[in-house]
Amino acid sequence: MNKEINVGLLGFGMAGRIFHAPFITAVPGLHLKKIRANREESIQLAETSYPEARIVSDTQEILSDEEIDLVVVATSNATHFSHAKAALQAGKHVLIDKPFTTTLAEADELIELAKTQQKLLTVFQNRRWDSDFKTVKKVVEHNVLGNLVEYEAHFDRFRNEIKPNTWKEEDLPGSGLLHDLGSHLIDQALYLFGNPEEIMADIRIQRLNSKIIDNFELILQYESLKVTLKAGMLVRELGPHFILLGEKGAFVKYGMDVQEDALKTGLTPSNTPVWGVEPEEIWGTLNTEIDGLHFKGRIESETGDYRGLYQNVYKAILGEEELVVKPGQARNTMKLIELALQSSKEKRTVKFS
Numbered sequence: 001m002n003k004e005i006n007v008g009l010l011g012f013g014m015a016g017r018i019f020h021a022p023f024i025t026a027v028p029g030l031h032l033k034k035i036r037a038n039r040e041e042s043i044q045l046a047e048t049s050y051p052e053a054r055i056v057s058d059t060q061e062i063l064s065d066e067e068i069d070l071v072v073v074a075t076s077n078a079t080h081f082s083h084a085k086a087a088l089q090a091g092k093h094v095l096i097d098k099p100f101t102t103t104l105a106e107a108d109e110l111i112e113l114a115k116t117q118q119k120l121l122t123v124f125q126n127r128r129w130d131s132d133f134k135t136v137k138k139v140v141e142h143n144v145l146g147n148l149v150e151y152e153a154h155f156d157r158f159r160n161e162i163k164p165n166t167w168k169e170e171d172l173p174g175s176g177l178l179h180d181l182g183s184h185l186i187d188q189a190l191y192l193f194g195n196p197e198e199i200m201a202d203i204r205i206q207r208l209n210s211k212i213i214d215n216f217e218l219i220l221q222y223e224s225l226k227v228t229l230k231a232g233m234l235v236r237e238l239g240p241h242f243i244l245l246g247e248k249g250a251f252v253k254y255g256m257d258v259q260e261d262a263l264k265t266g267l268t269p270s271n272t273p274v275w276g277v278e279p280e281e282i283w284g285t286l287n288t289e290i291d292g293l294h295f296k297g298r299i300e301s302e303t304g305d306y307r308g309l310y311q312n313v314y315k316a317i318l319g320e321e322e323l324v325v326k327p328g329q330a331r332n333t334m335k336l337i338e339l340a341l342q343s344s345k346e347k348r349t350v351k352f353s
Helices: 013-024 040-050 077-089 104-117 130-140 177-193 259-264 307-317 326-346
Strands: 005-010 030-036 052-054 068-073 093-097 120-123 150-152 196-206 215-221 226-232 242-246 250-253 285-292 293-299
Touching: 005 013, 005 120, 013 030, 013 068, 013 093, 013 259, 013 307, 030 068, 040 052, 068 077, 068 307, 077 093, 077 104, 077 226, 093 226, 093 293, 104 120, 104 326, 120 285, 120 307, 130 242, 130 250, 150 177, 177 226, 177 326, 196 259, 196 326, 215 326
Parallel strands: 005 030, 005 068, 030 052, 068 093, 093 120, 150 226
Antiparallel strands: 150 242, 196 215, 215 226, 242 250, 250 285, 285 293
16 A cells, blocks of 8 residues: 655645645545644635644644644745745655745755755646646647747736735735746746746836736746746736747647636536546647648647646655656746846846856
8 A cells, every 4th residue: 555645734725725735635645634724714614625634723733743744835925934944844845835935045945954854845836737838848848849949928817906905915025926927937937948048027016006016027048049928917818828939830829727717616636527628729729840741720738637746746755756846946946036036127137147
């Protein structure tokens, strides 16, 4: 029988409730033993949804539990570092929801601590397991566009009003679109292409009375490739999610991975026989030349499944697989966020070094 790994989940807001608990409980070998929740609404939801887990209000009840092997940090961004540090010091493996930390220095400190403690440290970059990104990765790896010259990814929304009573709209460390959605877009680009040579950024606050960054455009420059990453909160008419241009052709993809919307309606991998399959109407369009033949048409999207991240973490803890989302990769995402802020402030291109 596979070894059971007990998990303690810190936080049961949107991150813990929507993106973590459903996948922890859907992966064989992982057991959600304790959930730390503070608000009455969250406590009731946790008790109803996960009756086998014990709901606690004190983080220490998880950190001091010798039976818990893995701590998942799904709290507000500004608290990621302190909770992860305490969990590592308590001898736990740690998975942190994105963003890794709020600063590069914090990321470096956690990486060194994890090495000292000889514990696994990773970040919840679940968007690597999006159906559309998995498809994009195949398009790149199979070189069906020839030499790739441009890669553009958007993560846009329309939220023109300031949502009240949420830390996400407050001017706090780690708040704002760059740390939030930017960490996904940057991670995907680095996963595909590695570190860029330089970065140029335009970072803005566009909504009236907004306290946080709500729009950005990053341009990552490689030797022969331009990568553009954009996100905004005043985009009512959505354009393509991905645009890839190469010497032989193009790949254009509209629409988002279906998992988040499914999770928000109460569906989970455990109660849904077919999970992460995109409808044909949002499959991407490939227009290229293959072995001398011109091809233009839709290509079927890969199946998305965030369970893949937790399955990898489980096997990595057991020593059966190499960790996919490595802490050094997450650290470089934090570095690019800081360089982007510098570039925008100084209105110049900054080298990645």
